[in-house]
Amino acid sequence: MESAGQHGEGAADSVAAADSVVDRIQEAEEAVERSLADLRELERLPVSEHVARFDAVHDALTDALNRAEELLSGPSSSGS
Template sequence: MTSPGQQGGAPAPSPAMFARPADDGQPAIDAIETALAELDDVRELPVSEHVERFEAVHAALTDALSKADNFLSGTSAHRS
């Protein structure tokens, strides 16, 4: 007789085999904080440089959100 979790005497696979590495989201939080820090001194910049700064922050936040979406959906997008 086989016990639950065993089929034909073969041991059941360990759930750890399917686990993803622990990720508490800290890299995304750090990226967001860094991006937002780029806005701290925007008042001191000439207005002509504001758009460039806002676009850079927007791109960084979009990237962080994309990585979070990929992590939550179980996919991985490798960028270089």
């Protein structure tokens, strides 16, 4: 039989896990938005600086997709 304390702890763990997921999603979205904002400024930059901006957007999108994949696949067995 489960005690009231044990049940409450499980619920708190679930809420904390959900909060962590939301935080990770928000971080990824913010990184993508920052990178896209940088792209909007391309016309003001010399062409020689464009590649660095494109690389930054690519990195942000790759990171966001990797985070989404991790979140969809469930908890990692690596413990990170």
